[in-house]
Amino acid sequence: MTPRGTEFRETMLGRVRLGDEERERPVRLDLVVRADVVLLPHRTTPARVTGRVRIAGRADDAEAVGELEISPLARRRIRYRISFVMEGRRLELDGWKSISAGRPLASMTVLPYTLHEDGERVGEGTLRFPLATGLLPFLASFRFPGAAEWHLAPRWDGDPGRTEVWYTTLTDPVTGSGVWLHHELVAPTDGSGAYAHGWAAVFPKDGPAEHARFGPVPWTEHGPGFTTEDVHALPGRLDGSAGPFTWSLTETPHGGPVHTFPRWSWRRPWLPASHMLPAARCEYSGTVRYGDSELRLDGAAGASARIYGHGNARRWAWLHADLGGGDVLEIVAAVSMRRGLDRLPPLVFLRLLRDGRAWPRRAERTAVGWAGLGRFRAHLGLPEWRVTGRAGLRRIKVTVTQPPRRTLTLDYTDPDGSPAVCRNSETADAVVTLERWWGSWREEATWRLSGTAHAEVGDR
Known part of the structure; x- marks a missing residue:
């Protein structure tokens, strides 16, 4: 428990x-x-x-x-x-x-x-x-949430060939700017010393994005989150510096944890990777300074998430969408690097939190369906990508648009030294349509996000 x-x-x-x-x-x-x-x-x-x-x-x-x-x-x-x-x-x-x-x-x-x-x-x-x-x-005001430290504590056990990520994305409600803080631990496959690195990026509403990297530095700290000499991602607090960027934020979680992948995969790393959110959504207050600019945040909506695995996928897409009223949509669609799995179409993991309930009920439902039938489908590309699928009496269609001017391209290095590239936008657009079967398909809800969706497409 x-x-x-x-x-x-x-x-x-x-x-x-x-x-x-x-x-x-x-x-x-x-x-x-x-x-x-x-x-x-x-x-x-x-x-x-x-x-x-x-x-x-x-x-x-x-x-x-x-x-x-x-x-x-x-x-x-x-x-x-x-x-x-x-x-x-x-x-x-x-x-x-x-x-x-x-x-x-x-x-x-x-x-x-x-x-x-x-x-x-x-x-x-x-x-x-x-x-x-x-x-x-x-x-x-008393609440008894799942302890954030449990989910933020490092998962890495010293084995080579692992990567672990703490990342935070949010939208400033005043300026419409998006913020991305990425913290990563890499344990190389060759057994050399693990290192920590990452970056901070700000996406003005009309672009272009600005970013700065920190590290790599040796991974030496152990505690309730990600820690280096200059950067911290800890329960309730994010602060650090990278080049001309400095940030100091408080994080207030709302809602329980969300396991985008099957819940067991976070405890038992049998899959190539696992992804989860310690809290369904969070609010952020504080400051982010970059160059001569400053964002003063007060109740900015966003979320922090965690990844633990063997490295990046062959191809992938990701979406975090705050739909308002406490509703959240999280999507990861990916083609694995593992032999055999790399021949499959993208596996989709989709979690829609609506009115306090998660749909579909089981995280693996969208990826594997029933004996392979009824899997959700993803069509990856840029500037637009889509996910569609049906579970029970509901079906969903998600269209994400990442305008080139509002998309930042960054490179990764896997534990085995191979490169990967992501194209990220914290000011993306999205249209989400949910339908229900009542003898015929009828629209149940539609959400249109303009510049407030957080999205990414990556490949090699």
Whole structure:
């Protein structure tokens, strides 16, 4: 079973006296707290914090990050350490609620704290949880999703001839620009040292795309995600630099994991590769800077995904489409490099999440059908490619268009040293038509995406 985590939101209000001022200023914290285990009061639980810190007239940082130590019984405290920026200075808020059986209400809602800059004390204050207005939203915010760390942790076990990918794609709702962050681990077939590399790319709505690569550097870190000295893809956080690009994003997942390939293939790597999303969709906030340009993101829709396998396919196509209202379409169509499989037409893995349910019910249904009959079909090409298929009483037709001006061409190197090329667009167009059989085929839903589909076609 997938481990469960804990997520909740908390707002605290209070005041602070800064060392360079005599009067106090109002303070507000709006925090999102995530732990990789179910929160239980009898044990000590570490958690990550992202959110917004506001000090009236002095600071308003929507990219604050930090950590909580939640230990109400074992250590009788809940400790907060939150880093934020005030007027270009990096400060740390450090404080804890001291839990007391004699004063349970006050001790759970009052947070005395100090502010530090480079280890020096620069302010102090007190925050309070507003019971009258904050209790119901606080309780309603609790979620227990599958722990992101479980899906983001490296799968590579040291065997040669493997590749592993963490990638994120999103669309800025204000400018219409697309963003692509690609993080990759390659373990060469010849047994030489594994290395990490990747790139960042921005796709302005009217193109052309700009990108920069990072690495290769030796793969030495092990933890809950992808980590090098300058680039991190971790639960709830993405940051790094590559050439003129720098980025710092928080990631808020929505929905459970989506296994584009059969669920068992992620645990047991018997297939040439496996693909999955730790969460059906995510929202991203933060900044992406490149050259003289900057994207300031707030609630940008997108998703992160994971790939683990032996290398790239002979030919492939990919689509991630946020259809709105929580509905998502994910497609991978590929021709394998394995002998025998390389003679088959593209195998299609399609997952449509609609109204909280996945269609078709089993991931392998679209690829193999029933004894080979009823497989979904893909017609790969550029600037347009298509997928069609039927399962049960429904059938689907997907047409994806990647305009050349909005498509970026990049090369890959497989673990065996062979090259591959992908042509990616994070501002692609797509038309998705879903029909249902009622004595005749009737249209059930149609989605038209203009510049908000994320798509790719690759070959050798």
